Amino acid sequence: MMQWIAFLFFASMTLLSALGVVFLSNIIYVILSLLSTLVMVAGIFFVAGAELVGALQLLIYAVAIAVFYVLVLTAVPWEKALKKDSHYRIEGVLTFPILLAFYLEIILVFLLGVSVSPKGQIREFIQNLGNTQVVGSILFSKYFFAFELVSLVLLVGMIGAVIVGRKEDKTYEDSTS
């Protein structure tokens, strides 16, 4: 029963935040609701008993990839930011309750997920490393080739991102004119 309540809560919050990602116009709100979606999907993973995937979702998705997006938004000045001449003082103050809501979200995800997860108590999880150990043993035996392939793809993607993002000698307008 408790699992149902947690699942419904996480699912409804995921869908609400996804609606925000699709329909909001201000790109900052879009990125905040994307962050909310990612955290809530991690909660669903905890409910399903996939502790390792949930933790990596929080670490990689909700931290690393979200920071990627924020970084690019700072590098690409969109039109609204150019038109607004204030330095976002009011927005900075208004961010505080949203930030508080995000902390509450993360705390809720942890508490609900840990208390509801089928493997159960976090003490037992630390003692015999239930899910993580099993996933690791399968990952490094049955799927070891795919694991190495993913690392190769990561390397190629890193090189590609560096090549695409580096400073060009001549721009597109130079070569066409």
Place this chain on the structure above:
Amino acid sequence: MKIVPLEAYLILSVLLFGLGVFGMIVRRNLVAILMSTELALNAVNIAFVGADSHLGLLDGQIFALFIIALAAVEAAVGLGIIVAIFRLRKVESSDELTDMGG
């Protein structure tokens, strides 16, 4: 153990994937299009992990890990392309990029 049925995970996955595809079509901002792609990838992850908890297997969780790693690559390359587009062309909207349009 299996209090949450498989159908609930699949319905949630379908709704989230539909929202992601809808966002990819509707949005004009390039960064928002990439974010909608992330929604679709997360929907696939939910389907994998939900099926895992239903079947008692672990293979789907490993595929979910691979998807997370590939999403990181996709975000890095995609955002690099967006920054390059903006630096070279000074546009940030998909309907201004008409070079390859017929």
